[in-house]
Amino acid sequence: MLPLRLGVNVDHVATVRQARGAPYPDPVEAAIAAIEAGAHSITVHLREDRRHIQDHDVQRLLAANPAPVNLEMAVTDEMVGIACRFKPRYVCLVPEKRQERTTEGGLDVAGQLPRIREVCQRLADAGIEVSLFVDPDLRQLEACVASGAPHLEIHTGTYADVANFEAAAREFVVIAGFAEAAHKAGVEVHAGHGLNLHNVGPVAGIPEVVELNIGHSLVSRALMVGMAGAVREMLVAMQAGRRAR
Numbered sequence: 001m002l003p004l005r006l007g008v009n010v011d012h013v014a015t016v017r018q019a020r021g022a023p024y025p026d027p028v029e030a031a032i033a034a035i036e037a038g039a040h041s042i043t044v045h046l047r048e049d050r051r052h053i054q055d056h057d058v059q060r061l062l063a064a065n066p067a068p069v070n071l072e073m074a075v076t077d078e079m080v081g082i083a084c085r086f087k088p089r090y091v092c093l094v095p096e097k098r099q100e101r102t103t104e105g106g107l108d109v110a111g112q113l114p115r116i117r118e119v120c121q122r123l124a125d126a127g128i129e130v131s132l133f134v135d136p137d138l139r140q141l142e143a144c145v146a147s148g149a150p151h152l153e154i155h156t157g158t159y160a161d162v163a164n165f166e167a168a169a170r171e172f173v174v175i176a177g178f179a180e181a182a183h184k185a186g187v188e189v190h191a192g193h194g195l196n197l198h199n200v201g202p203v204a205g206i207p208e209v210v211e212l213n214i215g216h217s218l219v220s221r222a223l224m225v226g227m228a229g230a231v232r233e234m235l236v237a238m239q240a241g242r243r244a245r
Helices: 011-020 027-036 055-064 077-086 110-125 138-147 157-161 165-184 200-204 216-244
Strands: 005-009 041-045 069-073 090-093 129-134 151-155 188-192 209-214
Touching: 005 027, 005 188, 005 216, 011 027, 011 041, 011 216, 027 041, 027 055, 027 216, 041 055, 055 069, 055 077, 069 077, 077 110, 090 110, 110 129, 110 138, 129 138, 138 165, 151 165, 151 209, 157 165, 165 188, 165 200, 200 209, 200 216, 209 216
Parallel strands: 005 041, 005 209, 041 069, 069 090, 090 129, 129 151, 151 188, 188 209
Antiparallel strands: none
């Protein structure tokens, strides 16, 4: 089975900071603590409205953090320009709406394939590896392959948010089948959104998934046990899920 990595999203450390307009808590400090505790990469979403992460956070993170940085962003000329200027290791293209509380659903790659293909090429030319955040829909997989992006991230929000075990089990079967198909198509498979200590195990056990990106639940847990403790707990839960497969 392939090794499994943990990417930690520190957006909501910045959410707490922005609530008071203070210089703390610092998402870069949180990112470094996460890496020291065993996380493999750091994710930040630079939103168009700058509701949490700011441009200077991305710059400081790239300068101070020894681990790879994954920049989530909308498919806009502004964000593509920022990515090409900052040059993070990875970019994950996501849908974005101003009124949403968090990212709702996957990117419609199939519906805007020429634009996605163009952006993927621009980012690749800048030396940036691209991931596409998509729902587990085989039509979207076909478009991801056609886009030239080497990675995709499965949106696990529906699985995480369902109200009962039976619905979660049905959604898990869809995710696992999609991951297998994506791997066979030659795309590296990541997953994330809504994952926590209680539901991460089955997703961690999908053999084709090589990376989980987790943010809100980790930052929430860090309020109780610290960032290092939250990361270590998640790594244990992920490893248990992997072994149980």
